Amino acid sequence: MSTQEAENVKQVKLDFDAECPSCSASIEFNPASGKLSCPYCGYESEIAIPEKEEEKVAQEMDFAMAEERGNFNWGVEKKTVICEACAAETIYDALQVADRCPYCGSNQVMEASAKNTLAPNGVCAFEITDKQAGENFQKWIRGRWFTPRAAKISAKPDSFKGVYLPYWTFDTKTSSRYSASYGKHRTVTDKDGKTQTVTDWYSTSGFYQEFIDDHLISATTRYDRNMMRKIEPFNLLNNKAYKPEYVAGFLSERYSIGLQDGWGQAKKEIHDHLHAQITSKIRWEKNADVVSSLRFSTTHDDITYKYLMLPIWLSSFRYKEKIFRFMVNGQTGQVGGNAPISPLRVTIAVILSLVTIAIIWYLFMSE
Template sequence: MTSDVKEVKLDFDAECPSCGASVEFNPKTGKLSCPYCGYEVDIAKPEQEEQRSAQELDFYDAKNRGRFDWGVEKKTVICSECAAETIYDALQVADTCPYCGSHQVMEASTEETLAPNGVCTFEVTDKEAGESFHKWIRSRIFTPRQAKLSAKPDAFTGVYLPYWTFDSRTISYYSAQYGINRTVRDAEGETRIVTDWYSTSGVYQEFFDDELVSATRRYDRDMMRKIEPFRLTDNKGYRPEYVSGFLAERYSIGLDEGFEEAKSSIHNKIEQAIKSKVRFEHGADIVGHVSFSTTHDDITYKYLMLPIWLSSFKYKDKLYRFMVNGQTGRVGGSAPISPVRVGIAVLLSIAVIYMIYLFSQS
């Protein structure tokens, strides 16, 4: 074993007491199930109510706030079933032994990282994920008909990906300009629109609840956004049993960096909210030149593991990847595009615009 590889222990014994195979979390029953002998057992619930779901944690009290680089550190795990030694990326929390197929749930935190305090478990099975995929691809307007008929997803891989959620009470002090349009008639009798501009300022307050930020760099961010939202309130306090039978990954984007992303998203939402506020209060037609400063108070966070099905399909020798939300079945991904269908849509749009123009001139 090289000096830069750390030995870690398994955090959960996944062995079935009936037949010795590995038990895994069953999305349908919410229990641990053995796919071979049918053995099932409930996952023990915490005695204290506040431990049954993820609790809000004080942002400034958190330690180990930085990022955790993947691909740099490695760890070795001794399989409890076959005693094989496997080296994993240090980000991995759960995987399957490549030698005997047993499920391995490793330590979810280290001395350098925070531990997840919640998990939204899988509610959609891989079969249901396939059904959602077929509905999704049939709804793609610009996808060729043959692709819709022939697309068959490869085997689904269930993975729990790390996310941060942030709560923040915000106060924003703003200034803006707004315009009110009026119609004027010139000496020749022609009318035109004139905008009168005014200045305004004020205070805008809003509490942001569960602002969601992906904490992984390994997957396509745009694709991940397409499968949102998740039902974040339907979470459970983290237990290793919930991730048994799935891949799971700890965060590579740290708490501080995650909050910077959350603040950027919140900033954009506040800007739109201020524009709406000014437009409503002053009966404005246009709002522009908005500037504001925001303070964040009562900041809390949760570190959640969220469920996602990963798969792909081939069409004309090209690979298309997609994801399915493991809670809702919402699909996001890439699909083939027919240039003919796009061209027809463009021509129809031009025809509609031209008809509107002719109508307005009559």
């Protein structure tokens, strides 16, 4: 994104008025209606949809043309924000780019772009409410077999916090030249009549191409990555070109993992994906049973990226003086998190498994 484009996004954010025209409270994005609404007087307003088709969704950005690619350790920095409604000064974590004034309740829509940072060019808006997130949590915890019954009954999520987290997506045309060995099994019988499986090995080489579309990389280091993976995937096709209205009333976070390091992580994951794809290709083409010693080199062409803000509900619950945190995908409602584990239930499961294995083994030997 050019400097001028970043300034344009910045100006759009600054021009957004989050004040309710009816009662002067702060209006918020409502996931249930997809509109801006006032939680106090019920006022609703449509979010303007651009007339041009290419302005409705986030556009792919040229990776080679990106001016700023570095990481930013925003978590240790602070900034002062002045509320336009009441002029109060508040100190925020520099990662936060949208919040509510603690004094008058007005929504604070901070610049998406800052010095030496890129601005988001797309957002996947919240589609489920905090109430729906709570209902999904209850279903999720009831399905935890190893969680104590008392925890399932008593677990009540604390108030939900809606957060937009930063993600990179990458598109690339990959071209890979490879070489490998593949084996075919056959059964042979020796002079004593015993059979055994032997493998005949062959060499192969070839060329493989694949277009990688919207490879997703988290751009934050503040949350448990394993937990975040549990709530994926997001519906990335249902994105919108960034508008401050979509983040009104929610927290948002700037990226701390920069574009360059994000691409580095994407390349590693794409390499693993290509390894699996090429292996499958060889097995299918050669009718092979096994593939070994696969080596390949890949070139990436036409690399593009998007900087998206994706919606997550955050909350926690307490059980036996311990706090358990969880997340809910703001689009799909998928839940991921930690739950208490009952040692007794785990022991029973292990015993039952061992008994089952013993019975199967006994029946097999009897036959």
